[in-house]
Amino acid sequence: MIIKKLSVYNFKNHSEKVFEFSPQINCFVGNNGVGKTNILDALHYLSVGKSFLGNTDLNNIMKDEDFFTIDAEIQNDDSEDIIKIFQPRESKKIIKKNDKGYDRMADHIGYLPSVMISPYDSNLISDSGESRRKFLDAMISQTDSEYLFDLIQYQKAVQQRNALLKYFAKNRTFDKDALEIYDDPITRLGTKIFEKRKDFVQKLNPIIQNFYQIISGGKETVSVIYESHLLENSFENLLSESLEKDRMLTYTSKGIHKDDLLFEMDHVLIKKVGSQGQQKSFLISLKLAQMNLVKKLAGKTPILLLDDIFDKLDDQRVSQLIELVNKENFGQIFITDTHKERTESVVKKINEESIIFEI
Template sequence: MIINKLGLINFKNHSEQRFDFSSQINCFVGNNGVGKTNVLDGLHYLSMAKSFLGNKDLNNIKKDEDFFTIEGTIDDGEKENIIKIQQQKDAKKIIKKNDKSYDRMADHIGFLPSVIISPYDSNLISDSGESRRKFLDAMISQTDSDYLFNLIQYQKTVQQRNALLKDFAKNRYFDADNLEIYNEPLVRFGTKIFEKRKKFTESIVPLIQNYYEIISKGTEQVSIIYESDLNDHRFETLLKQNLEKDRMLTYTSKGIHKDDLLFEMNGISMRKTASQGQQKSFLISLKLSQMNRIKELTQKTPILLLDDIFDKLDDTRVSQLIALVNQEHFGQIFITDTSRERTENIVKRINEESKIFEL
């Protein structure tokens, strides 16, 4: 998959920008605040229909404007496709492929797979389990449309069950039979999600360990453990056992919406023991493993977005990452950096066709 062109109108700080890209490496250089990361975010929108920074769509409309538009020309190996995303202040977000609107946003996910490596990845280690669940869901959704459908249905069902629990508390009554209606879809969708999360996590652990060893040249053993209520109990049993607890709390306390990924180094939580360098190496290994797995499962080479990471890595890790990029044939790459000289040196070492855009 190759992005040939990108157009941004009223997107974040960009009134209008247009780019014609190299099929291999594209670099955006300039001082902090000029909007380099915002261009990468526009590319991420083409892939995932949302910001990788977690911003709400309306907040990405340029100040004092009424809409933003992102348009990309994408070569899928057979033909060029036009992806257009538009968000107006007073309307729903629209995504079109070749002038035809998607019936559901979810139908677009997986067409243009992507992986981003950025300074914000450190949140995966420091934040709550919610950020790690979202990351896991995004990884799997790019390779499995059924997973995304099940996830959306599960989340809707949890919201409905929670709303009923709150309604019971507000009106001081309780109807267990009425609440039980939601158990069947929760179990059906939740069990499928659990099984796919577990399988996917197990499949990337050996990849992460291999990449980590190459990047860090370290002797530490890293791993990921998938933590879920469903590891030890059937979902139906959990819902029945925690019925009274859910009634008191007014929300569904058990289920795959409480899952987490535990990042470990030598059997101990990485958050507690790993240095910044070790954490960075692990996170890059995690993202490269994601890329490898997407490519294997979809037969599509994801675009690779590298946001300001060369400023955060020492020379050894930069060299190892560049060697991996060469070795693995990662496809089209987009890089942001504050230093044109450093970027030019990095590109020379990768030894591919490149374009540098100064913002």
């Protein structure tokens, strides 16, 4: 998958920008605040239909404008596709492929897989389990077309069950049969999601460990541990055993919506014992492992988005990363940096065609 051309209109701070890309390496250089990361965010939109920065779609419309659009020409094997994203201020977002809209927004996920490496990745270590769940879900969704649809349906069923629990508490009543209507879809969908998450993490671990050893040269061992209530109990039992607690709390307290990923180094949480350098090495290893596994499972090479990472890494880790990019054939790469000379030096070490855009 190669992005040949990108056009953005009224997107964040860019009123109009058009880029024709190299099939290999593309760099955006310029001072802080000129919108380099926003261009990567537009590319991320093409992949998953939303911002990697967590902004709402409406907040990405340029001030005083009524819409934003992101258009791209994408080389897909022997054919060429046109992807259009249109977000008006007064109605919902539209994503089209070759002028045809999707029946479900989730159907677009996986068409153009991507992996982003950015300074914001440190939040995966420091934040709550919700951010790590979202990261895991995003990885799997790019390799499994039904996973995201199942997840959306599961979340709706949990929301409906929670609303009913709150209704019971507010009106001092209870109807177990009415509550059990939601138990079946929650159990069925949640078990499917659990099995896919567990399998994905099992496949991810050895790849992470291999990349970590290459990047860090360290003797320590890193691992990702999947934590879930379902590892020790069936979903049916979980809902039954936690019923009284759920009534008191007025929400569903057990299930895959409480899953987490534990990032460990030598069997201790890396946020407790890992140095800043070790944590950076782990995060890069995690993202490269994501890219490697998505490529294997989806049969497509993801685009690699590198946001301002040369400013955050020491020379040794930059060199190791560049060596891995060369070795692994990661496909089309997009890089942002504040220093043109540094970017040129880094790109020279990668034996690929490149274009540098000054923003």
